[in-house]
Amino acid sequence: MKVLIVDDEALARGRLRHLIEGMDGWDVVGEAGNGAEALDVFSRSGADVVLLDIRMPGMDGLSAARKLAELDQPPAVIFTTAYDRFAMEAFEAQGVDYLLKPIRAERLHQALERAKRPSRAQLADLRLKSGEPEEEQGRQHIRARMGDQLHLIPIEDVFFFRAEHKYVVVRHREGEVLVEEPLKQLEEEFARRFQRIHRNALVAIDQVSRLEKVGRGRFRLYLRDCDESLEVSRRMLPAVRERLGL
Numbered sequence: 001m002k003v004l005i006v007d008d009e010a011l012a013r014g015r016l017r018h019l020i021e022g023m024d025g026w027d028v029v030g031e032a033g034n035g036a037e038a039l040d041v042f043s044r045s046g047a048d049v050v051l052l053d054i055r056m057p058g059m060d061g062l063s064a065a066r067k068l069a070e071l072d073q074p075p076a077v078i079f080t081t082a083y084d085r086f087a088m089e090a091f092e093a094q095g096v097d098y099l100l101k102p103i104r105a106e107r108l109h110q111a112l113e114r115a116k117r118p119s120r121a122q123l124a125d126l127r128l129k130s131g132e133p134e135e136e137q138g139r140q141h142i143r144a145r146m147g148d149q150l151h152l153i154p155i156e157d158v159f160f161f162r163a164e165h166k167y168v169v170v171r172h173r174e175g176e177v178l179v180e181e182p183l184k185q186l187e188e189e190f191a192r193r194f195q196r197i198h199r200n201a202l203v204a205i206d207q208v209s210r211l212e213k214v215g216r217g218r219f220r221l222y223l224r225d226c227d228e229s230l231e232v233s234r235r236m237l238p239a240v241r242e243r244l245g246l
Contacts, residue, residue, distance in 0.1 A: 001116065002029040004047035006038040006064070007080065008056040012101070016051055016080070019105050026112060035059030039067055047075050049115045054081040054090070062086065065093035076115035084150045091141050091152055098152050107149065110174055114154070139189065142170055144177035151177060155193065159207050159226040161186050163200040171226065197221055197240050198233040211246040 003026055007013045013031050020026050029045040032038040036059040042050065050068065054061035065077045079090045082101045090098050097111035141152040157173040167178040168186065187194065187202055194202040207223045211232065214220050219232040221240070232240050240246065 001026050001049060001112070002045065002047045003027065003112075004030045004032065004038065004042055004045055004050045004075070006032045006035070006050060006056075006061065007053040008033050009053075012053070012080075016103070016108070019103070019108055020112075022105065023109055023112070035061060035064030035067075038064050042068065042075065049076045049078060049112060051078050051080050052095075054079055054083065054086050062089055062093050065090070065095060069094045078111045078115060084145075087143060087150050087152065091143075095152070096154075098150055100149050114157075114174075142177075142179060142181075144170065144179050146177055153177065155190065159204055159223055159228075160230060161194070161202040162230070171228065173225070195240060195243055197236050198231055199235075201230055203230055205244065208244055208246070211240070211244070 003020055005013045005016050005020075005028060007016070010033075013033075017028050017031070020028050029047055030041040032041045034056045038050065038052065039059075041047075050065075052061040052065060061079060061081070065079070068074050068077060074094075077093070077095045078097045078099060079086070079095045080099045080101065080103060084100060087098050096115050099107060099111055140155055142155065142158065144151045144153060153170060153172050153174075159171045159173075161183060162169045162171070163183045166180070168181060168183055170177050170179055183200065183202065187196055190202070193204060193206070195205055197203050203221060203223070207225060209222045209224045212220055212222065217234060219237060220229045221232055222229045
């Protein structure tokens, strides 16, 4: 996988290059110091992934990302910045992740692995070619903070939401995070993808593997790609069975 590094600071570009050179399967094919230069280098390098700073002279990272997103075959864009206030704009520019400086090797590796997955534009193109209906528009990420890092979790990577005290646990492919959004609000927003199975839990429909009786009147749902099972309440059991065909 080919990577283009875009940052107006040479030291920052050098650090990212050093981190990537220590990872198997990734090759830095170019560097740029601003958005306009990034578009030019990308046209010649054909990078698969662009690591893109936001605050740069001339064309900034958000403007460059929007230009890249308009291409027939856009690269995956990972924003790398010292500022957390641009996260929503980064999402709107179709960034696959948002890394706050200083960037740790482990976090960078997670973002690069996520960038391997098909983008929304690529998935939409595949659906169009196969005759499948387009997905409804809406939020495609959950925003969460872990320490000094701001994470954008793709909804398609979420296994379940579970309310715990005043927080909601978001269990996803890379682990779990806590958000302060009400479970009811999440249920209404993502009703097409998730099913309520308990007063405190929503589960991703496409992740359900099986429903098992584990005791007198007690049932649990098991997921395909997650090692954690979830209790189904008696009250929700009929709706769960009907919607999931279990």
